[in-house]
Amino acid sequence: MTSKERVLKALDHQEPDRVPVGEWGIDHDTVEKVIGHKTYWRARAEITKALWAGKRDEVVESYKKDLVELIERLDQDLVPVHLVPPKGLAPTKVKQIDKETWEDEEGRIFKYTSGNDAILCIKSNPVCSFKSKEELREYFESHLVKDFGFKIRNKNSSGYELELEDESRLEFARFIIKKLGRDRFIFFRGISEFEVLSSFIGGTPEDFFVFIALQPELAKEAFNLYTEVAIALAKIFIEEGVDAIMPGGDFSDSTGPMISPEAIREIFLPGMKKLSNFVHKQGVRVMSHNCGNNWKIMNILIEAGYEAYQSIQSKTANMDLKRLKEEYGDRITLWGGINIENLTRGTPEENKEDVIYALKYAAPGGGFILGTSNSVAYGSKYENYMRALDTLYKYGRYPIRL
Numbered sequence: 001m002t003s004k005e006r007v008l009k010a011l012d013h014q015e016p017d018r019v020p021v022g023e024w025g026i027d028h029d030t031v032e033k034v035i036g037h038k039t040y041w042r043a044r045a046e047i048t049k050a051l052w053a054g055k056r057d058e059v060v061e062s063y064k065k066d067l068v069e070l071i072e073r074l075d076q077d078l079v080p081v082h083l084v085p086p087k088g089l090a091p092t093k094v095k096q097i098d099k100e101t102w103e104d105e106e107g108r109i110f111k112y113t114s115g116n117d118a119i120l121c122i123k124s125n126p127v128c129s130f131k132s133k134e135e136l137r138e139y140f141e142s143h144l145v146k147d148f149g150f151k152i153r154n155k156n157s158s159g160y161e162l163e164l165e166d167e168s169r170l171e172f173a174r175f176i177i178k179k180l181g182r183d184r185f186i187f188f189r190g191i192s193e194f195e196v197l198s199s200f201i202g203g204t205p206e207d208f209f210v211f212i213a214l215q216p217e218l219a220k221e222a223f224n225l226y227t228e229v230a231i232a233l234a235k236i237f238i239e240e241g242v243d244a245i246m247p248g249g250d251f252s253d254s255t256g257p258m259i260s261p262e263a264i265r266e267i268f269l270p271g272m273k274k275l276s277n278f279v280h281k282q283g284v285r286v287m288s289h290n291c292g293n294n295w296k297i298m299n300i301l302i303e304a305g306y307e308a309y310q311s312i313q314s315k316t317a318n319m320d321l322k323r324l325k326e327e328y329g330d331r332i333t334l335w336g337g338i339n340i341e342n343l344t345r346g347t348p349e350e351n352k353e354d355v356i357y358a359l360k361y362a363a364p365g366g367g368f369i370l371g372t373s374n375s376v377a378y379g380s381k382y383e384n385y386m387r388a389l390d391t392l393y394k395y396g397r398y399p400i401r402l
Helices: 003-011 028-035 044-052 056-074 133-147 167-180 195-201 205-214 216-240 261-281 295-303 321-328 340-345 348-361 382-395
Strands: 078-081 094-098 101-104 109-113 118-123 150-156 159-164 185-192 244-248 285-289 308-310 333-338 368-372
Touching: 003 185, 003 368, 028 056, 028 382, 044 056, 044 118, 056 167, 078 167, 133 150, 133 195, 133 216, 159 167, 159 216, 167 185, 167 216, 185 216, 185 285, 195 205, 195 216, 205 216, 216 244, 216 261, 244 261, 261 285, 261 295, 295 321, 308 368, 321 333, 321 348, 333 340, 333 348, 340 348, 340 382, 348 368, 348 382
Parallel strands: 078 185, 185 244, 244 285, 285 308, 308 333, 333 368
Antiparallel strands: 094 101, 101 109, 109 118, 150 159
């Protein structure tokens, strides 16, 4: 059975030959131990510096070669692809303020964070305010469409026809699909939910939540407009040959939804369903990356048309796989089981126990994919992840016998 066949069986809630395995992402420190050399793949801080220095082609070549080597060495069933910066991307003029802080020519401030080895923007554009849907749409058309990498080809009463400005942004995805797409299950990650509204209003996280609370109709209109971009992205990647589209949400923190489920249903669900319906009509699968304690919105994710739920935080957000399987396992495929907390701070034996628990309670009957509770994050112990994978290959064949 090929990886693609194995994953499709899991999504159809059938038992394949063994439990499929894959990741939303594997950070560079683990990747380098697997492939034996330096990489730009998910090396966030080094990628930022390289792009500032005009090394776009070097970064993309690393993505292409190193991801193929990583997937083949680990024998992963699922493979992520995404857009990359366009060819000819000019260097960014930045001024280093101190060892961990930079400012670009537009006045944005960037700071290094050791938690995920990234350089993050901590001060961006001032907050935008909109008095009407017309103002919001004008800003979307004049600024955000270009910021998202598109241009408007046509506009009518039913929406927008958007065209990608630069096809070189597909270089990485085309390479991966050509090399691995025949046998592996390829999914596109790069469509946002929830946080994407900050692209419309700028400002701080506080401004983001105030916008949703005080202007829900405009927030809904903003997400509907972004859904036009999401559908355009989905269309492009479906035509390129991916097997699934995987929006990333994070509506919740470790205690529960950050806005009310009613607000999520009203503001976001119509756009989420519109995207899923479009993708399903093309015969392609839709999966969801949503961190946090999602018990109160599980029905919303299922109603949106999502066929798999990834980023299941069993330890920090109390998203127990056994309970998820019992309550929702017949309606959505579960993708998780390896806890990041044990990857970064635990022992190989604890990671083995994570996998055994997942295989025992989530795998029977199908509808389960093994992976981490988010990603193989920076700081994960190589020996812990290897033990998790070894445990899968030893005990993960159907019928599950433990």
